[in-house]
Amino acid sequence: xxxxxxxxxxxxxxxLMPTLFCPGCGNxxxxxxxxxxxxxxxxxxxxxxxxxxxxxxxxxPAYIEADGIHTTHGxxxxxxxxxxxxxxxxxxxxxxxxxxxxxxxLNHFLQAVRRNIDITVICVNNETYGMTxxxxxxxxxxxxxxxxxxxxxxxxxxxxxxxxxxxGAVYVARWTSAHSMQVINxxxxxxxxxxxxxxEVISSCPVNKKQFKNPRENLRFFLNETIKYSKKVQDExxxxxxxxxxxxxxxxxxxxxxxxxxxxxxxxxxxxLYKQLKERSVIDFWKQRER
Amino acid sequence: MTIIIQEDLCKGCGYCIEICPVAYLKDSNKMNxxxxxxxxxxxxxxxxxxxxxxxICPEIAISIEKExxxxxxxxx
Amino acid sequence: MKSPTxxxxxxxxxxxxxxxxxxxxxxxxANCRFLAGYPITPATEILELxxxxxxxxxxxxxVQMEDEISSLxxxxxxxxxxxxxMTATSGPGFSLMQENIGYACMTETPCVIVDVQRSxxxxxxxxxxxxxxxxxxxxxTHGDHYIIALYPNSVQENLWLTxxxxxxxxxxxxxxxxxxxxAIAHTREKLVIPFQKDIDIIKRVPxxxxxxxxxxxxxxxxxxxxVPEMDKFGDKYYTYLTGLTHDWKxxxxxxxxxxxxxxxxxxxxxxxxxxxxxxSYEEKYTEEADVIIISYGIxxxxxxxxxxxxxxxxxxVGYLRLIxxxxxPHDIVxxxxxxxxxxxxxxxxxxxxYHKVKEHARGNCEVDRVNRIGGHIPTPKEILKKLKGGRISxxxxx
Numbered sequence: 001x002x003x004x005x006x007x008x009x010x011x012x013x014x015x016l017m018p019t020l021f022c023p024g025c026g027n028x029x030x031x032x033x034x035x036x037x038x039x040x041x042x043x044x045x046x047x048x049x050x051x052x053x054x055x056x057x058x059x060x061p062a063y064i065e066a067d068g069i070h071t072t073h074g075x076x077x078x079x080x081x082x083x084x085x086x087x088x089x090x091x092x093x094x095x096x097x098x099x100x101x102x103x104x105x106l107n108h109f110l111q112a113v114r115r116n117i118d119i120t121v122i123c124v125n126n127e128t129y130g131m132t133x134x135x136x137x138x139x140x141x142x143x144x145x146x147x148x149x150x151x152x153x154x155x156x157x158x159x160x161x162x163x164x165x166x167x168g169a170v171y172v173a174r175w176t177s178a179h180s181m182q183v184i185n186x187x188x189x190x191x192x193x194x195x196x197x198x199x200e201v202i203s204s205c206p207v208n209k210k211q212f213k214n215p216r217e218n219l220r221f222f223l224n225e226t227i228k229y230s231k232k233v234q235d236e237x238x239x240x241x242x243x244x245x246x247x248x249x250x251x252x253x254x255x256x257x258x259x260x261x262x263x264x265x266x267x268x269x270x271x272x273l274y275k276q277l278k279e280r281s282v283i284d285f286w287k288q289r290e291r
Numbered sequence: 292m293t294i295i296i297q298e299d300l301c302k303g304c305g306y307c308i309e310i311c312p313v314a315y316l317k318d319s320n321k322m323n324x325x326x327x328x329x330x331x332x333x334x335x336x337x338x339x340x341x342x343x344x345x346x347i348c349p350e351i352a353i354s355i356e357k358e359x360x361x362x363x364x365x366x367x
Numbered sequence: 368m369k370s371p372t373x374x375x376x377x378x379x380x381x382x383x384x385x386x387x388x389x390x391x392x393x394x395x396x397a398n399c400r401f402l403a404g405y406p407i408t409p410a411t412e413i414l415e416l417x418x419x420x421x422x423x424x425x426x427x428x429x430v431q432m433e434d435e436i437s438s439l440x441x442x443x444x445x446x447x448x449x450x451x452x453m454t455a456t457s458g459p460g461f462s463l464m465q466e467n468i469g470y471a472c473m474t475e476t477p478c479v480i481v482d483v484q485r486s487x488x489x490x491x492x493x494x495x496x497x498x499x500x501x502x503x504x505x506x507x508t509h510g511d512h513y514i515i516a517l518y519p520n521s522v523q524e525n526l527w528l529t530x531x532x533x534x535x536x537x538x539x540x541x542x543x544x545x546x547x548x549x550a551i552a553h554t555r556e557k558l559v560i561p562f563q564k565d566i567d568i569i570k571r572v573p574x575x576x577x578x579x580x581x582x583x584x585x586x587x588x589x590x591x592x593x594v595p596e597m598d599k600f601g602d603k604y605y606t607y608l609t610g611l612t613h614d615w616k617x618x619x620x621x622x623x624x625x626x627x628x629x630x631x632x633x634x635x636x637x638x639x640x641x642x643x644x645x646x647s648y649e650e651k652y653t654e655e656a657d658v659i660i661i662s663y664g665i666x667x668x669x670x671x672x673x674x675x676x677x678x679x680x681x682x683x684v685g686y687l688r689l690i691x692x693x694x695x696p697h698d699i700v701x702x703x704x705x706x707x708x709x710x711x712x713x714x715x716x717x718x719x720x721y722h723k724v725k726e727h728a729r730g731n732c733e734v735d736r737v738n739r740i741g742g743h744i745p746t747p748k749e750i751l752k753k754l755k756g757g758r759i760s761x762x763x764x765x
Contacts, residue, residue, distance in 0.1 A: 001342075003345075003354045003355055003356045004297075004345055004348075004351045004352070004353060004354035004355075005295065005297075005354040005356065007351065008351055012351070016618065017300060017350075018299070018300050018302065018325075018350055019350065021349065022302075023302035023303055023304040023327065023349075024302070024304030024305075024306060024349060025349055026349070027349070028348075028349025028350055028351070029347065029348075029349045031349075031351070032346065032348065032349065032351045033346075035351075036346075045605075046601060046602060046603055047601055049600050049601070051444075061607065062607055062609070062618070062619065065605055066605055067447075067600045067601070067605055067606050067607070068605075068606075068607040068608070069444070069447070069474075069607075069608045069609075070607070070608065070609035070610065070611070071440065071443075071470065071610065072440070072466055072467060072470050072610060075436060075437065075440045075467065078432065078436070078437035078440035078441055078444075079440045079441065079443060079444035080444065081403075081430070081432070081437070081440075081441050081444070082401070082403060082440065082441030082442055082443065082444030082445035082452075083444040083445060083447065083448060083600065085401075085428050085430060085441075085445065086400075086401050086426075086428055086445040086448045086450050087448040087600065087601055089601060090448075090600060090601050107433055107434070107437075108433065108437050108440075111432075111433040111437070178310075178347070180343070180346035180347055181346070184346075206304070214305070215304045215305060215306065216304075216305045216306070216308075216309045219306055219309050219310070219347075220309065223310075274422075274428065277422055278422045278423075278427075279368070281422040281423045282368045282369070282370050282371075282422075282423055283368055285371060285376075285423045286368060286371075
């Protein structure tokens with residue numbers, strides 16, 4: 001693995017540094033992991049395209065020396081579909097957040113999984129809307145207080161990794177931003193896999209998440225309070241473990257995070273199937289013409 | 292091998308200090324240009340070059356490099 | 368097996384075709400090779416035909432997306448792979464697309480959006496023609512922006528204006544709204560399909576400068592124009608696009624007033640400076656006219672019949688048909704307003720172009736209107752009645 005100095009020089013737009021992210025933000029860590037993953041795989045920078053929606057995580061493509069497109073809220077995956085279908089040679093990576101992906105962009109997310117488009121989606125899940133000040137998001141755990149859940153969140157939360165798995169994604173993994181090597185390896189695996197790869201990274205939002213006094217406490221939580229995914233925990237409908245609903249409202253509720261590789265299967269990607277369709281349609285056309 | 296910290300990129304989050312398994316990095320009284328408290332090296336400890344600090348840093352400010360370059364912290 | 372060429376695909380060369388079919392043939396001749404769409408009456412045939420034809424052609428792809436928002440998103444993304452792209456929808460879908468139209472304006476992405484208008488608002492009358500999206504085409508998306516909108520009035524013109532739409536899109540790096548309506552879309556008329564060699568195809572100006580000197584939105588350093596050269600994804604030039612206000616290096620510049628002003632004014636100027644190249648209209652009998660009937664699209668068919676009938680009865684009537692709806696051809700309207708007594712604007716809505724005509728006539732002459740909604744195309748008899756000073760039963764105070 002190259003050193004940070006070499007990686008910064010090769011992959012980052014150094015005139016824009018330091019980044020706009022808050023001290024301790026998970027986005028910065030994911031930038032670190034992504035460029036290491038790309039470098040390890042020797043992917044040509046010319047063939048990389050980063051697509052993002054709106055939010056803190058969507059500011060990532062601006063920092064990377066490669067083609068990038070910062071689109072409208074929730075629609076990043078729809079843009080990525082158009083880009084990948086018309087040029088299968090490109091390596092398309094989507095940076096998105098939990099609000100961008102699971103609220104406004106949920107439909108586009110699930111449809112792209114269904115089509116099995118060969119893209120890699122990295123969801124920076126900080127369980128809140130960070131850029132706008134810390135509102136509730138579809139992944140905010142039950143019981144959390146946010147600016148739009150002043151009486152503690154009573155809504156159930158999505159388990160994004162399971163949604164992706166249920167819709168048919170070929171590679172799904174969830175880690176936290178503290179699990180450096182695991183995230184790097186998952187990104188590498190996702191890039192090499194044919195089809196829709198989804199990597200969910202539970203991240204810190206040091207400014208808006210009121211649950212922790214400082215970023216270091218958040219890091220300790222990520223390192224200690226996790227449970228490895230296995231068949232035994234597969235029926236959990238949220239990314240966090242809880243015994244019953246009421247437990248979430250008590251002061252000592254912890255909510256361990258379930259992490260691990262959720263699924264890893266093989267399935268033909270859209271581009272492969274489209275190529276076959278094109279061949280069929282041409283043969284059909286000439287056959288019709290002969291008549 | 293040596294550790295180089297680009298101080299002008301540091302935002303003082305303290306992740307590197309927290310994750311170091313041998314406490315080679317510690318809090319300091321030094322402030323960078325932006326007002327963040329940057330980490331400093333404890334010379335009584337031996338760094339094992341596990342690279343955890345390099346990976347965990349959100350600013351990619353810590354670089355583990357081969358000896359022969361500037362051995363001190365870079366004051367960018 | 369080898370893919371056929373467009374000329375081989377589009378056979379026979381003389382067809383009894385609908386307006387929607389003509390749009391498809393025009394797009395294929397203009398080298399459009401990607402369409403993403405969603406079924407909606409009365410534009411569904413465009414999606415269905417493209418799903419059939421595009422896979423047969425080399426590098427052609429067509430996909431049915433999950434809604435209109437993602438359809439436009441997909442074609443904007445694909446446009447950056449040096450593809451000519453198109454989508455087709457109607458009123459409700461067009462309303463959904465507005466946010467991404469703004470995005471295409473801000474990132475200066477060429478694409479063609481076909482809006483086959485139907486009676487609205489809301490679900491309205493899906494199978495009936497209307498002209499209710501004229502103002503939406505211009506101002507639907509928020510903020511200051513400029514688009515070009517074209518509106519053909521015959522099946523043959525559908526084909527030629529589609530080709531022109533792609534050329535204008537690539538020349539000015541702006542989304543083009545190709546308007547149509549449920550009547551022309553489903554009417555069958557004689558269509559002559561040209562050979563590709565007989566068509567003018569304007570290409571995008573590619574980037575050729577040294578990699579170190581490349582900046583996505585710098586204009587005027589290799590060619591004297593306000594339209595930047597267009598890169599594509601996947602080559603040695605790295606292009607960052609964003610919907611945020613940006614400088615010519617494409618770095619977000621949300622705190623800079625001057626940068627925003629320069630950027631947004633340049634969007635206006637690149638179109639406004641070239642009005643003469645972009646605007647087209649058809650005028651008949653306007654030299655000595657007292658009254659001129661202004662119309663566009665389907666209403667221009669009956670308006671012309673009314674004008675001819677009136678002239679045969681001795682009335683001094685002229686005919687002005689707008690082909691480019693936006694930018695609005697205000698020069699000709701102002702010039703004519705000084706020579707005549709009255710404009711009559713015939714529309715299938717409750718008055719949209721009427722207000723623009725009134726604005727640019729600047730009080731030099733009277734401006735009256737014939738408005739019909741509900742899918743009823745104004746008949747020549749009704750237009751004649753208004754011409755003769757018939758009762759103003761459709762006066763709307765707004």
